[in-house]
Amino acid sequence: MVEPIPPITLPAATNPVQEGEWLQRNLHKWLDQEFLPEAINHTIAQRAAQIYVRQRMEDENDLGSLVLAIISEMQAFDFSQSFYSEFAVANAVSDILLDSLGIDRCCGQ
Incomplete structure (x- = not known):
């Protein structure tokens, strides 16, 4: 029988705004490096970070x-x-x- 993948829980947010700023910078960097740097990448990273911050402020810690x-x-x-x-x-x-959590994301580990 296949075992389900256990949920990944982030540590409780102590400063969601600072986390969001960090995420926005790193996501923007990732978007620019993955394909071509585009002006829209900043807006995408900003919007994703806003969603993330709001979720964390609502005490959402489950990565899924x-x-x-x-x-x-x-x-x-x-x-x-x-x-x-x-x-x-x-x-x-x-x-x-x-x-950032040091969790290997390769091969479902």
Whole structure:
């Protein structure tokens, strides 16, 4: 029988605004490095960080729930000027957070 993947819980937020600023910088950097630097990348990173901060202020610590919130809310974002989608952005946020926690994201480990 296949075992479910256990949820990943972030430490409680002590300064969600500072976390959001950090996330925005790192996501913007990731977006610029993954394809080509585009002006819209700043706006994408800013919007994703806003969603993240609001979720953290509402005491959301579950990484899966944070990813779903970003996907859900970024669906209203106009990605027509970008290579990215709400799914790519949410996955990048997840990877950035996992890296910051020292969690290996390769191969389901």
